Structure formats: C-alpha cells, structure tokens
Amino acid sequence: MKLITFVANGTTHVGALDATGSRAVSYTSASRGDPRMASMLALIQAGGTILDDAQAMLDSHPADAVFDLDDVTLLAPLPDPVRFRDCSLFIAHLQPALRGLARSIAEEAEDPETEYERLVATGNFDTPDVFTREVIYYNGDHTAVSGPGRLIVAPAETRRLDYELELAAVLGRTTTNVSDEDATDVIFGYTILNDWSCRDLQRVCMESMLGPSRGKDFDGANTFGPCIVTADELGAPYNLDMTAKVNGELWSAGSTSTMHHSFEDAVVHFSRNRTVYAGEIVGGGTVLTGSPIEIGRRLKDGDEVELEIEGIGVLRNRVQLPY
Template sequence: MKLITYTHGGSTHVGAHANTGSTVVSFTQASGGDPRFTSMLGLIQAGEKALDDARSLLDSPPKEAIHSFDEITLRPPLPNPPRVRDCSLFIEHLQPAFLNMARTIAAKSDDPEAEYERLIATGNFDLPKVFAEQVIYYISDHTAISGPDELIIAPPETRQLDYELEFAAVVGTIAKNVGPQDAEKAIFGYTILNDWSCRDVQGRVMSSQIGPARGKDFDGSNTLGPCIVTADEIGSPYGMTMTARVNGEEWSRGSTSTMHHTFADAITYLSSARTIYAGEVIGSGTVLSGSPFEIGKRLKNGDEIELEVAGIGILRNRIQLSY
C-alpha cells in the first residue's frame, strides 16, 4: 500500500492510494472513526492487524471515503515521528562532500587556495575509516517535519541552501537487540527524505567537529513524502533509481543499490542495547551526486525541487531564499 496523510474538507485523514490509482481512500472515514486510523503513527503502532484491516478497507471502501487527488492536500505522511536519525548508509558521496566543505571554509579567508591546502593537509577532511566499518548517524529534529508541496523557507543567515536526495525506512515495532536475521522484519515501510542543509552554516559549525547541528536545524528542514510504501509492496529496497530535478532539469541520479550499509544493518546497530520505536524514521544519507553542493551547483530563490525514488513517487517542494 501507498499510505498517505492528507486534508480534505477541513479534516485530516489517514488513507492510501486506491487500487485504481486515480483516487485515495480515507481509512479514517471508512473505519467510522476507529482510533487506529486517526493518525499514521497510530496505524504504525497498532501493528500488523491494523494493516490487514486497512487492506480490507482499501479493497471495499464506502463511497463517502473515496476522494479524488484534486480534492485533497497531501501532508507529511508521518507528521510526528517519535525520532528521526539520519545515517551514512551511502558513503561514496562523503569524500567529495568533505573536500567541498573545506573549500567553503577556505573561501572566507584572504587566500582561499592557500587556506584550502592548509585545511586538506591537516587530514581533518579525509574520509575516516569508521564510516565503512559501522553505521554513523546523527539525531535530526523530529519536530521539524515538512511535507509534499510545502514552501521551504531558508533561515535568513544562510547563503547556500541545498537539497539532499535520501531514502528512508520507517520502523514498525518497539524492539531492542534486533538480530541481523530479524532486522528487515522490523521495517514498516519506506519513504523519501529531503534533508535540507545550509551548507555555509554547516561548514562553520562542523569545524568544531561535533556534527552538522544548526546547518540542518530549522523549521521544515526534514521533508518526508509523498507517501509511505509498505515493506511488502517494495520487496527488496536495494535496486531503486533515485533522481533529483530542479525546475524540471535532472541534476542528480543514483541508485539504492550503492548503499554501503543496509537498513537492516542500521536497525541491528541502532537497537543494540537500545530501544527502537514504532514510527521512527531512519534516513539513508545522501546518494552520490545527490546534492547541489557535491556537483558544483547552487539553488536560487523560487526553485522547484523534485526528489523521486522509483516505486515511491515524487517529493516536490519550492524554496524561498532571502539572498
């Protein structure tokens, strides 16, 4: 199923793309107000029985629960995840990104080229081996969730807003010490994540070596959507084409087949002696060439960005910059 959260007639609904593909079905409405279908998080937390009941509602919905796409407004499919962690499951892009970060920092000096050479010589911008050896992650702001077609307003202090083309898994259970053989079964579904990043701000704070921090921390900085595709419909998630377009022009293309670590690796690692929760989001990190920063391009005010992952759909947003 392609699960969505949307508004219609002033109310919020949890539902899915209808089997016809031209309409959506409101589980909220079709179930007569069943509390399991009042929010996406509630549906995820209710477990497999709730998913089975949702499939039954999708197969034979009452007429009043069927809405056309032009009648609804999509919201983030999961507006209130209990936690969001962005992982470095793709690692190919990291070395070019680190070098570009050094360029950004050096550009502020009187002699940018000499400063760049000095920074590189420190070794601080080499790719540490630990990225290949284990899953590296940081905690994202789970309150800063935005959704399809929302306007993304860059913070006033940045002069370089970037998109990041990412894939994400949604956890479907509360668990601890999940073994590798069970990790895939802990995944509820998959969505697209745009990890918006203020590169100039990020460059400054990362010189402290404590993470991206303020460079990825602003209202709406984590965009999810347009839907959550349940794990049973995706099958293997490691052969999906990933594409980014700006104003209709393709800027980035990659594949989930290039992930160095899998989501199963991430779940095994994250749940080791720690609890993972139903509804939490695990980001993949950026696919190679998956941000303007890596390919020497810059976004401008009013640009429309489309991130697409085959089998999930297109996550579209327009940006507003103050520069």
C-alpha cells in the same frame, strides 16, 4: 500499499492511494471511528492485522471515503515520528561533499585554488574510516517535519541551502536487541527524505565535533513523502533509481544499490541494548551526487526541487531563500 496523510475539507485523514494513483482513500472515514486509523502513527503502532484491515478497506470502501488527489493537500505521511535519526549508509557521498565544503570555504580566500589545496592537505576533508566500520548517525529534530508541496523557508542567516536526496525507512515494531535475521521484519515501510542543509551554518557547527546542529535544524528542515510504501509492496529496497531535478533539470542521479550499510544494519545497531520504537524514521543518508555541494551547483530563491525514488514517487518542494 502507498500510505498517505492528507487534508480534505478541513479534516486530516490517514489513507492510501488507490490503484490509479490519482485518488486518495481515507481510512479515517472508511473505518467509521476505528482509533487505529486516527493517524499514521496510530496505524503503525497498532500492529497485528492492521495492514490486512487497511488493504481490505482499500479494496472495498464507501463512496464518501474517496477523494481526488487534486482536491486534497498531502502532508508528510508520518507528520509526528516518535524519533528521527539520519545515518550515513551511503558513504560514497561523504568524500565529494567534504571536498565541496572545502571549496566553499576556499572561495572566501584571496587565492581560492591555493587555499583549497591547503585545506585538502590538512586531511580534515577526507572521510574518516569510522564511517566504513560503523553506522554513523545524528539525531534529527522530529518536530521539524514538512511534507510535499510545503514551501521550504531557509533561515535568514544562511547563504547556502542544499537539498539532500535520501531514502528513509519507517520502523514498525517496538523492540530491543534485534538479530540480523529479524531486522527486516522491524521495517514497516519506506519514504523519500529531503534533508535540507544550510552548508555555511553546518560548516561552523561541525568545528565543535558535536554534529551539524543549526545547519540542519530549522522549521520544516526534514521533508518526507509523498507516501510510505509498505515493505511488502516495495520489496528489497536496494536496487532503486534515485534522481533530483531542479526546475525540471536533472541535477542528481544514483541508486540505492550503492549503499555501504543497510537499513537492517542500522536497526541492529540502534537496538543493541537499547529500544527502537514503532513510528521511528531512519534516514539512509545522501546518495552519491545527491546534493549540490558535491556537484558545484547552488539553489536559487524560488527553485523547485523534485526528489524521485523508484517505486515510491516524487517529493516536490519550492524554496524561499534569503539571498
């Protein structure tokens, strides 16, 4: 199933796309008050037979539970995740991103090329070995969630907003000490993540060695959507095409086959002597070429960004920039 959260006639619904992909079936309406269908978080946390029951409603539903997609507003499929962590599972992205960051710093110098070479020679813009050995992540703001079609308004102080093309996993079980063999069963489904990043603010904050901080922390900074594809429908997520277009022009292209660590690795790592929760979102990190900082390009005010991942769909947003 492709599960969605949407607004129709002033009411928020949890539901799914029908087989045509052009209509939304509301579980909120079809279930006639079933509390498990009150929200996406409630559905995920219900466990048990919930997906079988949801599939039955999708196959056979009352006429008043169906809406044309053109008549609804899609929200983030899980608007209120209980936690959000973004990982560096695609480590190949890191080196070109760091070098791109060095170039952006060097632009401010009188001799940019000489300054760039000096910065690179420091070794501070090389990928640390720890990213290869471990699942490295930061805790994102699970309240700063946005969805498809949301206007992304960059903070007034930034002069460099980037998109980041990412696959994300949604966890479906609350558990601890997950084994390698059981990790796949903890994953409920997958969605697209645009991890918007203010590179200039991030650059300053990273000097503290405490993470990206304000560089990735503003209203709507974590965009998810357009749906959550359940794990049973998507299957193994490690050979999917990923693209990013800006105003219809292809800027980024990659594949989930290039992940160094897997989502299962992340689940095992996070749950070691700790609890993971149904309703968490785990970002996979940016695919190689998946951000403008890597390819020497910049977003402009009013640009439309479209992230697409095979089997999931297209996540589309326009940006409002202060520069």
